Amino acid sequence: MTNNIDASVPALSLKMEGFEAPATIAMSMRARVLAAEGKKVISLALGQPDFFTPKVAIDAAYQAALDGQTKYPPIDGYVSLKKAVQQKFQLENNLDYGLDEIMVANGVKQILFNALMATLDAGMDDEVVIPAPYWTSYPIMVRFLGGQPKYVVCSEDSNFTLKASDLRAVMSEKTKWFILNSPSNPTGAVWSKESLLAIAEVLRDYPKVWIFADEIYEHLVFDGQQHYSLAHLAPDLKDRILTANGASKTYAMPGWRIGYAGGPKRLIKAMLKIQSNSTSGACSVSQAAAVAALHHGTQAVEEMKQAYDRRRKMMQDAFSNMPGVTCAVPQGAFYVYPGIKGCIGKTSAGGRKIENDQDFAESLLDEQYVAVVPGSAFGLSPYLRISYAADDAVLEEACKRIATFIKQLVN
Ligand SMILES: Cc1ncc(COP(=O)(O)O)c(C=O)c1O
Known part of the structure; x- marks a missing residue:
């Protein structure tokens, strides 16, 4: 029963029906629960730069606060x-x-x-x-x-x-x-x-x-x-x-x-x-x-861009070499969007049938502790959105785990 038809509790507005938090946030929340249980989770679900804000910006904010x-x-x-x-x-x-x-x-x-x-x-x-x-x-x-x-x-x-x-x-x-x-x-x-x-x-x-x-x-x-x-x-x-x-x-x-x-x-x-x-x-x-x-900020932007470019190539290379996966070359932002059509219909090592990209993303998180977002959240399946705004070593480890997950899929 929703709040709107249960007259005994204060109602939420009708527009809240079907209004959900973005799937990107849902995936990272699931990852956080596993991390709290002590699992070594890698989350590539959020579109958030891993770099620190340039010091010049922080100094300016501090000075502005002091100046009133x-x-x-x-x-x-x-x-x-x-x-x-x-x-x-x-x-x-x-x-x-x-x-x-x-x-x-x-x-x-x-x-x-x-x-x-x-x-x-x-x-x-x-x-x-x-x-x-x-x-x-x-x-x-x-x-x-x-x-x-x-x-x-x-x-x-x-x-x-x-x-x-x-x-x-x-x-x-x-x-x-x-x-x-x-x-x-x-x-x-x-x-x-x-x-x-x-x-x-x-x-x-x-x-x-x-x-x-x-x-x-x-x-x-x-x-x-x-x-x-x-x-x-x-x-x-x-x-x-x-x-x-x-x-x-x-x-x-x-x-x-x-x-x-x-x-x-x-x-x-x-x-x-x-x-x-x-x-x-x-x-x-x-x-x-x-x-x-x-x-x-120009210098800081240039340095971040070089790091993203290096990671982009590494990710694209890794995904292009995974069986059942296609990976268009991303030319901007900090995401790859590999297609996983070749993995659909298979069963994971943990025994879950992969019917769609949501199943893939959920079992990848449950079995290999890597959080990515299914393409269904972005309106095109079966794909995964993977943010490479993370440290190189973390990305390498994530790719290894994803490759293992895919290798263990059985027909
Ligand atoms: C395409 C796009 N537009 C807008 C935003 C939101 O940016 P802001 O932090 O400025 O609200 C994001 C954040 O992920 C984004 O990916």
Whole structure:
């Protein structure tokens, strides 16, 4: 019985029905329980940089606190941070935004939440087109805020990037948003300039559609690939693109909760109204840290990028050599997304029948103590999402255990 029909207890809202924590968190919680039991668990389930925040950012936060930057911060962000973001957009993305077209929030998560809340109407059949596999929070937030996720599959054959013709096939009069995430969580796919131009061509035919460009992994691109901002490649669409980014991944600052966005004034203003009535401005000293990271973090980013690149090659190599596994080369972010079709239908050493990627991930955790997230959580199965934001030695050990798990599968 749910709280909503049990009149004897205080009720939760109807929108909580079917509202779940992201699977990435569920997997790490399961891993934590096993670790508490003394098992030597390796968790590659969370998308969290393993590096320390650059010292220059920590020093700036400390100094800001000493200087009294501890009052309620402005809702849209301190001018110092907004100017740093403005300069970043100009220098790194060839995008010009006025200060009134920029806002700061508690992470890209809040940017997205504000944007969807400001635009979706419950009961109006508003659709949000999301390329799959997707970051788990996109559809959850869309549904929570009254919209309908509409998926468009990006298959392994096309390196998990979106074909313009597939996008066109799902766009309709009901489409309110299109969400683009390049480089992608969970696949590491990076959209090329050509594919972005083709996508822009489709979006031009739907002038009432907002576009959310989640560029949070923009600095993590490899193999000579380049990141392009859609708003730069298609300036005629800029007045309906919200370009979102943040400090979490680039500067190893997920706990500081700083995200920001550039977009049309009208949308930013609406998002700020929501923020002013919910969380208010982002943490004051975190904003000081983000200013320092944006101005002085380049060297740290380069060092982290080199480490990620080394690990990426190691992981891709390891998975390509596992029987029954396919592994597209991820060109960005810090994830691999190996396919495990060849393992489905087999039975694990612990006696569990592997019917799908959820079974695979659960028995891998129970039997070899490695936590990964099943592709079903991201909308494309049978795959696994594995974060390589971990120490090289830890990753090597994880690959060994996964290889052992696969080797022991029987028909
Ligand atoms: C694609 C994507 N967007 C946004 C976020 C959230 O970032 P933030 O820490 O800025 O809220 C994540 C975090 O995992 C992500 O993978």
